[in-house]
Amino acid sequence: MKAAVMRAVGEPLGVEEIHIDAPGPREVLVRTAATGVCHSDLHVLEGSLPNPLPTVLGHEPAGVVEAVGSEVRHVAPGDHVIGCLSAFCGTCEYCVAGRPNLCEGEATMRRPGEPPRLSRDGEPIVQFVHLSAFAERMLVHENALVRIRRDVPLDRVALIGCGVTTGLGAVFNTARVRAGRTAAVIGCGGIGLSVVQGCRIAGAGRIVAVDTAAWKLDLATRLGATDVVNAAEGNPVPTVAELTSGGVDYAFEAIGTPATIRQAVRMTRKGGTMVMIGVVPQGTNVELPGADIVLREKTILGCMMGSNRFRVDMPRYVELYRSGQLRLDEMISARLPLERVNDAFEAMRRGTAARSVIVFD
């Protein structure tokens, strides 16, 4: 099958013919229909998120089941699925307590000595976060898949696999935003735009989008932001405070830099909640104002992939798409064939695309 292989940091991906293994007992072979291109892929490509090489990136896919192992119960050939970048084991203490996004299970890992899922002429190719979705096929544990209804377009719902689930989950699961409250969203990429949509769906009264790109703020407005603040024009904190009588009930940080995390704490009103969604590089310290947090009794919530419960949440998000509440079509800037995956990364580097989606025949 064809796959876009990453062989060196900073080098363009090359489309190669590679081998994909047959399903083990609990594995599923999925024909990839579409894969969103996400910032985490770019982080690996640029070396800031290290991953063994060679590898095949791509972790926001939807597709159709082609074959299943003998013990698979969740799906059957022909089923439509969304792929998840983490498989849940269903048996560890976090899964049992309803927090499968924090799963510790090794149950879904292959054992040493088993053949690699991906290879070329005998050379193993590392599967990226269980998926490797920049490829025509994926071989994954059944617990990394969520079955969805067949009447929704796969190139749209692919986005639910990572960015949309993270953004909506941050609103619905992590923060549990209540109607009528105010929110600010710092960073209007795929996750931030999904946070904006989540806040709109949850009935937030005021949704302030913050970014440095005017076109992203325009898109945020179309997706539900009631106000926008261009942070390229100065410190957004006082502007947000002015718009919201002193600060927001919920501030969502969807970039992951110390400066914007600090801004998010400052934007939060007394008694309010700041949600840290953006992944901060390992070893990076975030300097936060201690007295502000204690004396104004602020809450900071770490948010790992939207506190999502894969099989519970993703089908709900598909329904929100069908009802028109969740707008996915508007988030997609470009549909590209696998051969143009490097163009998608280039658009992301230049900040000119909300979400590019790689589509397969």
Add this chain to the structure above:
Amino acid sequence: MKAAVMRAVGEPLGVEEIHIDAPGPREVLVRTAATGVCHSDLHVLEGSLPNPLPTVLGHEPAGVVEAVGSEVRHVAPGDHVIGCLSAFCGTCEYCVAGRPNLCEGEATMRRPGEPPRLSRDGEPIVQFVHLSAFAERMLVHENALVRIRRDVPLDRVALIGCGVTTGLGAVFNTARVRAGRTAAVIGCGGIGLSVVQGCRIAGAGRIVAVDTAAWKLDLATRLGATDVVNAAEGNPVPTVAELTSGGVDYAFEAIGTPATIRQAVRMTRKGGTMVMIGVVPQGTNVELPGADIVLREKTILGCMMGSNRFRVDMPRYVELYRSGQLRLDEMISARLPLERVNDAFEAMRRGTAARSVIVFD
């Protein structure tokens, strides 16, 4: 009346004869029975918590109502009361929403031009946080008082006014600790020991007390800690992790230094909650590990005076004392007359007293 007056930073308090005004319409004159000596008093005395001078410190009192203004409804002469270091207005958005500890109300302040509550020969003496409890009488707004039953010793329940309410409230209100969970408490002064007790009362399974003073750890054990870690012997984080299979469900920080706050985050297990109780000086930044918070989905809760709801919570704590669940007697190291208030501060500086209480005849 007699009062211990602070006239300069770093100087001992001097007991002076000063004048106390008569109650305004919503004010109450209280005869002070006992006042706990708290670290915040020491911070003012040492200048790290600035306050206008001259002033009378003391903010953890209990007493008996002597006289009331014409509009006072909550208490009558003869009632026993605990004094609160913040008065709630009952009408601002925070009070109305059940968060009177964050009250914004100006309703309880005197208007400009009114005579000072405290003075000496015409020289105004600033009332410290509504109370000035190192004095034989206090003149306070009725909403800074909580009426309690008359059959409990005032020199014991005085501690509920600040430290105990903050510590128990951090457990019951802010973190809402659930039975069977694990907790760590960094700092075993008046607040930390109350957190230990709160965790015991709430049924926590494992309560690890952390301090650098062996005698405080002994006291923590008597008050409910199941394990102790002496932080003078090395970094407590790995030890706590070892005791609790990788980290605690709840880590309470009751000191307020950047280093211990950082330790508290690190002690918290994946998916767990860190509670910031210790007051961090204004302008002090706290460096926190960003990736740890996001990827391990940790929660950080600022805790302002135990998220307390004065008139709801304090009578409950009095009942916990009567039933024997809340142990106040054991927390009191010394009872001293007002003339020896400087000895109480000296004991606090040397770290040799859990709680000193100033008692009046």
